[in-house]
Amino acid sequence: MVCAPSPRTPVYRPRRPRESPLYRIIERYFPQFEDIYPDRYEKRYGFWRPVIGDVVRKFLRCGDLHFGFARVRCSGAECGHEMFVPFSCRQRCLCPSCHQKRTLLLAERIAQRICLPVPHRQYVWTIPKRLRIDFRYDRPLLGRLVQLAWETILDTYREMVGNNDALPGMIAGIQTFGELLHFHPHVHALVTDGVFLPNGTFRQLPHENGTGSNQDDSCLSRFRASENDPIHDRWRRKVFDLLLSEGKIDQETIDQMTTWQHRGFSVDRSVYLPKGDVAGLERLAQYMVRCPLSLARMTRVTDEGSVIYRAEKTECRRFPEAAAADLRSGPHRNFQVFDVFDFLAELTQHIPVKGEHLVRYYGWYSYRRRGMRAKQGSADKIKIDRSQTRGEGTSPSESKSPHLSTWAALIQRVYEVDPLICPRCGKKMKVVSFIETHQRDVIEKILRHCGLWEGPLRTLANPRAPPKRGTRPDGDEPRELQLVLDPEFL
Ligand SMILES: [Zn+2]
Ligand SMILES: [Zn+2]
Numbered sequence: 001m002v003c004a005p006s007p008r009t010p011v012y013r014p015r016r017p018r019e020s021p022l023y024r025i026i027e028r029y030f031p032q033f034e035d036i037y038p039d040r041y042e043k044r045y046g047f048w049r050p051v052i053g054d055v056v057r058k059f060l061r062c063g064d065l066h067f068g069f070a071r072v073r074c075s076g077a078e079c080g081h082e083m084f085v086p087f088s089c090r091q092r093c094l095c096p097s098c099h100q101k102r103t104l105l106l107a108e109r110i111a112q113r114i115c116l117p118v119p120h121r122q123y124v125w126t127i128p129k130r131l132r133i134d135f136r137y138d139r140p141l142l143g144r145l146v147q148l149a150w151e152t153i154l155d156t157y158r159e160m161v162g163n164n165d166a167l168p169g170m171i172a173g174i175q176t177f178g179e180l181l182h183f184h185p186h187v188h189a190l191v192t193d194g195v196f197l198p199n200g201t202f203r204q205l206p207h208e209n210g211t212g213s214n215q216d217d218s219c220l221s222r223f224r225a226s227e228n229d230p231i232h233d234r235w236r237r238k239v240f241d242l243l244l245s246e247g248k249i250d251q252e253t254i255d256q257m258t259t260w261q262h263r264g265f266s267v268d269r270s271v272y273l274p275k276g277d278v279a280g281l282e283r284l285a286q287y288m289v290r291c292p293l294s295l296a297r298m299t300r301v302t303d304e305g306s307v308i309y310r311a312e313k314t315e316c317r318r319f320p321e322a323a324a325a326d327l328r329s330g331p332h333r334n335f336q337v338f339d340v341f342d343f344l345a346e347l348t349q350h351i352p353v354k355g356e357h358l359v360r361y362y363g364w365y366s367y368r369r370r371g372m373r374a375k376q377g378s379a380d381k382i383k384i385d386r387s388q389t390r391g392e393g394t395s396p397s398e399s400k401s402p403h404l405s406t407w408a409a410l411i412q413r414v415y416e417v418d419p420l421i422c423p424r425c426g427k428k429m430k431v432v433s434f435i436e437t438h439q440r441d442v443i444e445k446i447l448r449h450c451g452l453w454e455g456p457l458r459t460l461a462n463p464r465a466p467p468k469r470g471t472r473p474d475g476d477e478p479r480e481l482q483l484v485l486d487p488e489f490l
Contacts, residue, residue, distance in 0.1 A: 017063040018454065021301045022096065022293070025340060029305055030056055033344045041345045044325045046137045052348045055091045061437070062089035063097060065447060066454065068437040072429040074422040081424045084446075087437075092358070093350050099291035106289050106359065110171055110190070111282035114365055118202045119193040122271040122284050125149045126186045127239055128264025129320070129327045130257065134248040135176070135185040139353060141246065142185055143360075146172050148238040149187040150362040152267070156231045157195050160205055166195035169364030173288035179311040180336040181292060181346040182320045183327060188288040190281060193272065196364045229267070236265045289359055292350040305340030322346055 017023050037048050061067040063086045074081040090098050127145075135141050150170055157168045169192040178184030194204035240257075243249045257263060273280040300308040311319070311334040318329035323342040338346065352358055361367060420429045435442055447453040 017097075020295065021298055022295060023060065025301060025305055025307070025343070026056055027060055029340050029344060033341050036341065037345075040341065041323070044323060045345055045349050049351070049353065051353050052351050054354075055089075055094050055351050056348070058089040058091050059095045061087070062091070062095050063087075065452060066443060068435050068439065068443060070431045071433050071435070072420055073432045074425060074427055074429050076422060076425045076427040079422060079425040079427065081422050081429075083420075083429070085420070091351075093292050093352060094347070096291050096293060096295050103286050103289050103291070107282050107285035110285040111278050114171065114361070114370070115190065115278075115281050116169065116192070116202075116364075117275055119204060119275050120190050120273045120277075120281060121193045121269050122273070123149070123153070123189045123191050124186060124266075124268040125152075125189075125235055126184075126264070126266045126268075128257065128260075129329070130253075130264070131239065131243060131249070132183060132185055132327055134243060134246075136183050136349065138246075138248075139356065141242070142174050142176065143357070144242055145185065145239070146174050146187050146360055148235070148242060149189060150360075151238060152231050152234040153189075153191055154363065155234055157205065159230065161195050161203060163195070163197065165198050166203070167363040167369070168192045168195050169369075170362040171285070171288075171365055172360050172362065174358050174360075175288075175292075176350050177292035178319060179313070180309060180319045180322075181343075181350070182322070182324070183346075183349060190284055190288065191269075192364065232265065232267050235267050236263065239265070293347060299335075305343075307338040307340065307343045308335060309338060309343075310335040 018027075034048070034053065042048065065084055065086045067087060069084045069086045072083050072085055088098050088101070089095050090102070092099055092102065125145075135145065149172060153168055153170055158164050158166050170189050172187055172189035174185070174187060176183060176185050192202070194202055196202055240249070240254045244251065244254065271284065273284070294312075297310045297312070298307060299310050302308075311317070314334055316332040316334045318332055319336070320327045321330040322336055322338050323345055324330070361370075363369070421427070422429050435446065444453060
């Protein structure tokens with residue numbers, strides 16, 4: 001039996017999800033977007049991907065106490081402070097909160113546990129606009145693209161050191177978005193600025209500016225690979241070969257593009273991190289795995305749901321227009337005004353398919369190599385973080401129902417509580433029970449008791465009539481008394 005805290009019990013509410021502008025737009029317009037997609041967007045964005053609906057529905061429940069929560073209690077004998085912590089959706093590339101948590105955790109792991117204490121360099125590979133569209137319709141090609149980026153590194157580094165057994169380490173992130181949410185597939189990576197020999201010795205590459213570091217901006221241009229640079233040339237050839245073998249382009253197109261003055265291929269390696277710059281690695285890793293959408297840059301949402309979204313950098317540049325079929329650049333600008341449905345189309349195209357790896361590890365940093373090193377030597381490298389699978393100090397027996405694995409799964413869904421520190425006394429808080437999504441009556445009773453009940457949500461299962469012009473996204477019309485139960489969410 002769950003005891004409701006007294007109405008005065010302070011409740012942990014990290015955010016109010018229903019108040020976010022993104023939530024309001026999605027909650028209001030997404031059903032209609034799904035309806036009009038085949039006619040209005042299928043030609044430009046490809047067939048509707050069911051993963052989009054799945055991710056959006058989970059996002060709408062994220063951080064919302066109305067869909068269940070964990071009750072956590074301070075372990076301090078004197079304190080006994082209690083809070084509610086809602087479940088997180090843990091969805092990538094849409095939920096800014098969950099994506100950001102994932103980014104911080106992954107970047108910390110990359111910088112502190114995967115990258116070795118050697119110099120690194122950031123690489124960014126891009127391709128011409130003419131070729132980008134093929135990756136929108138064929139997402140598995142994105143994985144091939146990042147593999148090609150790795151091959152350019154491996155071939156070039158081995159050639160530079162004259163040793164075919166030498167291995168660089170590389171961690172690469174696939175990004176499909178540009179600053180204004182337009183489709184812009186490219187690869188970011190952290191690469192060792194040298195190679196590991198089979199005996200584990202690291203050999204740094206000779207520097208192009210003859211020094212050990214180049215953080216001075218004046219040096220940057222030297223580190224953007226020129227058209228004649230072997231790595232640039234390899235990149236261009238490999239991408240052409242891939243698309244030719246996949247039947248996406250023909251030889252005539254390649255010949256034509258090869259004569260263009262600005263071919264659109266680029267390999268940037270301007271950012272160098274000296275050995276030991278863990279903070280720098282973490283910062284670049286965060287950038288590499290960031291969310292396509294920045295809530296801070298959604299500067300305005302009008303009554304009709306139009307969105308004004310600004311670019312990351314202030315100077316005006318040319319970007320493709322929203323929902324442009326050919327991805328050609330529009331006028332110089334540093335913002336985009338989106339029709340609400342174009343905004344949803346541009347945003348949701350970046351949602352990856354389930355199980356798609358957006359971060360990949362190569363060479364000395366590959367899973368296999370890391371596993372081999374862990375076996376050979378330091379066992380501490382394969383520490384198992386048990387805190388992610390079982391709440392410290394919690395006892396499944398405290399709750400009547402959850403089976404062990406269910407308990408573990410629920411802990412993961414509220415992983416922001418681990419470790420959660422008591423705001424009153426600073427001691428660790430323990431999960432004492434879970435109120436699950438299907439316990440609707442209990443949820444309502446507790447939230448009403450605490451004055452937190454906001455009413456049930458309208459279901460997303462039944463698309464609604466088009467919104468009236470001039471009504472606010474958070475309009476006052478009555479909400480249907482219906483909840484959608486998602487078996488996967490239980
Ligand atoms: Zn979320
Ligand atoms: Zn406490």
